[in-house]
Each structure stands twice: as C-alpha cells, then as structure tokens.
Amino acid sequence: SQQGEEDPQALSIQEGENATMNCSYKTSINNLQWYRQNSGRGLVHLILIRSNEREKHSGRLRVTLDTSKKSSSLLITASRAADTASYFCATDEPGNKLVFGAGTILRVKS
Amino acid sequence: DAGVIQSPRHEVTEMGQEVTLRCKPISGHDYLFWYRQTMMRGLELLIYFNNNVPIDDSGMPEDRFSAKMPNASFSTLKIQPSEPRDSAVYFCASSRGRVAKLFFGSGTQLSVL
Numbered sequence: 001s002q003q004g005e006e007d008p009q010a011l012s013i014q015e016g017e018n019a020t021m022n023c024s025y026k027t028s029i030n031n032l033q034w035y036r037q038n039s040g041r042g043l044v045h046l047i048l049i050r051s052n053e054r055e056k057h058s059g060r061l062r063v064t065l066d067t068s069k070k071s072s073s074l075l076i077t078a079s080r081a082a083d084t085a086s087y088f089c090a091t092d093e094p095g096n097k098l099v100f101g102a103g104t105i106l107r108v109k110s
Numbered sequence: 111d112a113g114v115i116q117s118p119r120h121e122v123t124e125m126g127q128e129v130t131l132r133c134k135p136i137s138g139h140d141y142l143f144w145y146r147q148t149m150m151r152g153l154e155l156l157i158y159f160n161n162n163v164p165i166d167d168s169g170m171p172e173d174r175f176s177a178k179m180p181n182a183s184f185s186t187l188k189i190q191p192s193e194p195r196d197s198a199v200y201f202c203a204s205s206r207g208r209v210a211k212l213f214f215g216s217g218t219q220l221s222v223l
Contacts, residue, residue: 031209042114042201042214043153088153092209097166098143100153 006089010105019076021104023089024069032065033090034074037103043088046074081110116202116215124223128190131218133202134183141208144177144187145201147217153201159185160208192222 007022023032031050035043049056049065049072056063062075076083086103093099115134123129135142143158157167162179170177174193179185189196199219203212 033211035212042216043203043212044214045211048211090212097155097158098212099155100145102152 006087006101006104008104009102010107012107012109013079015079015081015108015110017079019079019083019106019108021074021087021106023072023074023101025091026070027094028067029091031092032072033098034063035088035090035100037086037088039085079108081108084108114202114204114213114215116218118218119216120219122221122223123192125193126191128188129192129196129220129222131187131200131220133185133187133215135185135202135204136213137183139204139206139213141205141210142179142185143203143205143212144185145203146198147201148198156187194222196220197222
C-alpha cells in the first residue's frame with residue numbers, strides 16, 4: 001500500500017529555478033521523510049520532519065508539513081543539474097511501517 | 111563505514127530457479143528492511159527485522175519468498191521458485207531505531223527469464 005502520494009509525477013525545470021514537490025497522505029503520522037534516488041542507485045535520506053514540526057531546512061532544501069491537510073512539500077531552491085533524480089516521501093504508518101509514495105521525477109536542464 | 115552492502119548487484123536467472131539475495135547492514139543498526147521496487151508498484155516493503163527478529167512480513171507476496179537474519183550483520187531474501195513477475199530491484203535498508211532515517215544499499219537488479 002502507498003500512504004504518501006507525490007505530486008507532480010514529473011517536473012522539468014531550468015537550472016537555477018526552484019522545484020516544489022508535494023506529498024499527501026491519508027492517516028495520522030509520527031513523522032515524514034523525504035528521500036532522493038538517482039537513476040540506478042539506492043535511496044538517500046534527505047530530511048525528516050516530525051508531526052509536531054511545521055518547517056525544516058537543510059541547505060537548499062525546505063520541507064513543510066501541514067498535518068491538518070495531511071500534506072508536505074519539498075522545495076529545492078536554486079536547482080542544479082545534479083538535483084536530477086526521483087524524490088520520494090515516506091510516512092510511518094500505524095503498525096510501524098515506513099511506506100513510500102510513488103515519487104516525483106525531477107529533471108533539471110542546464 | 112561502508113554503508114549497507116548488497117550482493118549480487120545483478121542477477122539473471124531462469125524461471126523456477128532459486129534466488130538468494132544478500133545484505134550486510136551498517137554495524138550498530140538494529141532495524142533491517144527489505145524493499146522491492148518496480149515501475150508498476152513502486153517501492154514495496156516486504157519484511158523488516160528488529161534485533162534479528164522478523165517483526166512484520168505481511169508484505170511478502172507469497173510463500174515462495176522467505177527472509178532470514180541469522181545475526182546482526184547478515185540477512186538473506188530467498189525466492190524459490192522464481193517467476194518472471196519477481197523481476198524487480200530489491201533493496202535492503204538499515205536504521206538505528208525505528209523512527210529514523212533509512213540507509214539503503216545499492217540494490218539487486220533481478221531478472222527472471
């Protein structure tokens with residue numbers, strides 16, 4: 001089952017622009033995580049935001065969480081070609097499972 | 111630390127054969143997860159272990175799939191007999207604590223012909 005659903009499915013932008021990806025989920029959560037996956041590689045953890053947090057920053061990444069809307073967003077500022085990857089949100093379901101969404105494919109054109 | 115190590119990196123086998131995937135988690139991590147990734151179904155959690163004990167195997171698709179963790183530094187995922195629909199990338203991940211970030215291996219690309 002997929003708890004988190006990312007939107008859009010694919011995003012193509014120019015280098016230097018900002019990229020925003022959204023994640024919606026269905027049940028209450030303890031935390032939400034974002035991961036990046038480069039083609040042919042494993043997933044790499046980007047950031048974790050807890051349910052009692054509203055915003056978190058890490059370098060060029062900004063994550064927001066709105067538990068009332070059951071949604072989160074990942075903003076990548078000043079994108080680079082190296083940011084080209086798939087981005088996944090993951091939520092911890094009741095029963096202690098970490099479930100991943102379908103992902104957003106980001107392409108940054110140089 | 112070398113990170114999570116999976117082997118083999120690629121596996122091509124014929125339908126009906128037994129397949130064994132291997133994983134070495136990061137030392138000190140007490141949780142180990144097996145995921146399967148396909149274009150159609152995305153990332154699916156198959157099973158996870160805590161301190162070498164299987165906690166939830168509800169994601170294991172069929173009895174053909176089995177997983178073991180005989181010690182803290184080794185886990186296997188076995189498919190017997192394999193079928194073409196098992197073709198996917200299988201990832202192993204480990205973490206320190208349940209509510210924690212996962213460290214993924216590079217995955218095993220399995221092709222069942």
